[in-house]
Amino acid sequence: MTARTVENVWDYPRPPSIEPSDERIVVELAGTVIAETSTSFRICETSHPPTYYLPIHSFGPEVLRAVAGRTFCEWKGTASYFDLVTPDRTIAAGAWTYPQPSAGYRDLVGHVAIYPGKVDRCTVDGEVVQVQEGDFYGGWITSRVTGPFKGAPGTMGW
Template structure:
């Protein structure tokens, strides 16, 4: 693994902490599914964890009415607590279980209450300040790859034990 040196205005995911930190973002985030904008905000939280591109958590109020519904399942994060899943709905499309939130986040992550994260690869388009987001490699992680961050990123083949 060779750490990529960040250029001007870039961040290396290898400089992010563990346990993860949260960073208030004023970047313009837009999410489109089924040809409809289902979320838009200029106030979100980025969760920053070593080896991972940021995961954006958008306020529930940023989502269009009817674009979120409860889904089956939970998962556990050793830092943030128990996550509940949501379906994303836009136009005629449903991305089943492709969003999550923390109904009772651990105290260091209390700011994430009433905020929703999603897999950018499960929707038509996610943009950050107009730039198209690429999903973090692998099927488990929800990181958002933009030109602002450099890796390598956990999730690619051979990175399971980083």
């Protein structure tokens, strides 16, 4: 494990940056590791903890089930969603992807982001991720980042 510099999310850019990451990411649901990788991308945007995008091939077979519905991000474009599926549990729209992202975010093709608050556990280099407050953002809070973070009640106008 490489020592990482502590980052303040208020130093992140807007529009957000996209950065490759070699951190070890593990996602667990219903007692099962549903995704694991050491090659991902972090999206870092002012006031938000990073969101990790994992290669689609890092997910177990039949874990991702495409569902209807789209949203639009002014920076990354149109997102599509997946249910997260295990034999014991299904999480509706627990993950998303950008099949045709905007220019500057093309590296996200073939990558999937997870809402840490919808699964049992996410870790980054063995550290358990804290869930970002609110239901809109999918930020991953670790000791690597400091806030305050947008998302909690009363912060949407920041």
